[in-house]
Amino acid sequence: MEIPTLQTDRLLLRPFSAADVDAYAELNANQEVMRYIDKVQDREAAFRSLCANIGHWHVRGYGPWAVEDRATGRLIGRAGVLAWEGKPGPEVGYALHPSVWGKGYGREAVARCLRYAHETMGARGVLSVIHPDNAPSIRVAEKLGAFLDRELVMKGELLLVYRYPDP
Template sequence: MRKGSTGYGMGVSEYPEIETARLRLRQFRAEDFAVHRALVDDDSAVTWSHRRRPLAASLRSWADRIDGWQRNGFGMWIAEVVATREVIGHCGLQRMEGGDEVELGYYFGRAAWGQGYATEAARACLAYGFDQCDLPSIVAVVRRENAASRRVVQKVGMLPERDGTFYDADATLFRLTSGDFRR
């Protein structure tokens, strides 16, 4: 399932790769930037993400994703379809802005919606976080009106913890503990 070794708060020596039934979660590559940028700039899809970023900020975000692996032992992966090698989005674990919580994050382009890819990727990310990084819990932030994302986090066992303002939006914080994941 993965390469390298990690523990919570320890970096990885090799960027891990995960393969699920239909997806490959792998390292960001330079050639991914243009297609990924097009996915996250889709106006219909960006409605559900927390914020749109200018090009310079997007480049910094990519660098942060790579650095996250080295700092924490977890980070974001590019999500590609195994059968076609098509890049359809990204997913992974990151430190939540302004705190120590570890957050599940994912973004899939419109063409990938409704096919179960987000749920499949979320399950793999949670398994990595709990089994390889020994995280005590993982959270997810979902805008209140994003019914599809709510279904994803609920399908993977996350429970709503509290409503509030997260990333400048009205949202719900969901949580899954290691113990609940293993049941």
């Protein structure tokens, strides 16, 4: 399967490659980045995660992209449409390097992922599953029109399920 490349004004959402391993491992080793996602990962676990992201495309036909800053060519995170086992539906998720937090990149990446989900995949009922303490991600979801649909307990942890409006 050929993974598409998408653009926004400032971002390139592209397939992951072997050249991304160092930056991806740095991202996943960062406690701030992983606080609401999962445990921090060593390089080996981050490599497996990167491979799982690529594999998601081949199993589901969609998945996460590497998020690159178009101005610098630097990998600054990941974003995409996901359907991991145990999640309640197609989910838009993202993680960005702290150096770019607060600059609107999360909103820009999620908006482009939503557009892809709706226009290319024909997805309906797209969600974001967000930890209740993750105020920045809640703001991103709400700015893009999502509403709190329900609460969910996964692995003993309370999570909020935000639903985006269908087109």
